[in-house]
Amino acid sequence: MARIDYRDQDQWSQTTRSTNQSPINIQTNQVQVRPLSQIQIILNNLRGITAKEIPSGQQFFCEGQVNINGHSWQMERFHFHDGAEHLLDGQRYDGELHLVLKNDQQTAVLGAWLVADENKTSLALKQLFHANQLAFSLRSLLPQAQGYYHYQGTLTTPPLLENIEWFILDQPLALNPNDLAAIRANFPDNHRQIQADNGRLVEYFPVQFHIGNQFSD
Numbered sequence: 001m002a003r004i005d006y007r008d009q010d011q012w013s014q015t016t017r018s019t020n021q022s023p024i025n026i027q028t029n030q031v032q033v034r035p036l037s038q039i040q041i042i043l044n045n046l047r048g049i050t051a052k053e054i055p056s057g058q059q060f061f062c063e064g065q066v067n068i069n070g071h072s073w074q075m076e077r078f079h080f081h082d083g084a085e086h087l088l089d090g091q092r093y094d095g096e097l098h099l100v101l102k103n104d105q106q107t108a109v110l111g112a113w114l115v116a117d118e119n120k121t122s123l124a125l126k127q128l129f130h131a132n133q134l135a136f137s138l139r140s141l142l143p144q145a146q147g148y149y150h151y152q153g154t155l156t157t158p159p160l161l162e163n164i165e166w167f168i169l170d171q172p173l174a175l176n177p178n179d180l181a182a183i184r185a186n187f188p189d190n191h192r193q194i195q196a197d198n199g200r201l202v203e204y205f206p207v208q209f210h211i212g213n214q215f216s217d
């Protein structure tokens with residue numbers, strides 16, 4: 001299956017008229033700080049993870065529920081970006097994980113920045129990219145956040161689906177450089193350029209973060 005070509009991304013905006021596209025540069029001195037919030041992630045690891053190729057790249061389908069600030073979402077899939085898509089005060093982290101969430105009305109993405117750390121044990125992500133069915137827990141890909149940024153935008157690949165709720169965890173996940181190299185080998189430079197924020201509200205919620213398993217805790 002042919003993948004989208006990031007060298008053509010100047011043409012992608014023709015698929016939407018949205019003035020609220022993603023990704024954006026998050027400017028910490030302009031965010032609205034909100035009261036303490038909750039993120040609860042309930043993983044269903046029983047069926048493992050199923051890899052599937054689509055035009056925007058390899059996706060890892062998974063099961064579980066994510067509760068964010070009183071709203072409940074079902075996990076659909078996750079994928080990686082080589083080079084973060086969202087910037088933080090103009091700085092680009094090494095990568096970004098996107099966990100796509102759905103409920104009856106809407107789509108959301110829970111994002112986590114990735115950063116290289118030689119002291120971290122490798123998660124053997126290379127194997128993740130070369131199997132179709134995996135016994136791999138998403139838990140190892142979720143940083144212990146102290147808060148999250150929230151704003152409304154689009155998906156970052158065509159057709160740039162609108163009205164996406166974005167939740168970006170404030171703490172990056174440290175990964176062994178081997179794991180980042182595995183991401184890069186599979187998705188080299190698959191980050192969309194920064195879009196105008198057009199004065200959009202970006203909120204910051206300090207968070208109590210809990211990750212559990214559906215059948216054990």
Ligand SMILES: [Zn+2]
Pocket residue numbers: 079080081098156
């Ligand atoms: Zn993505």
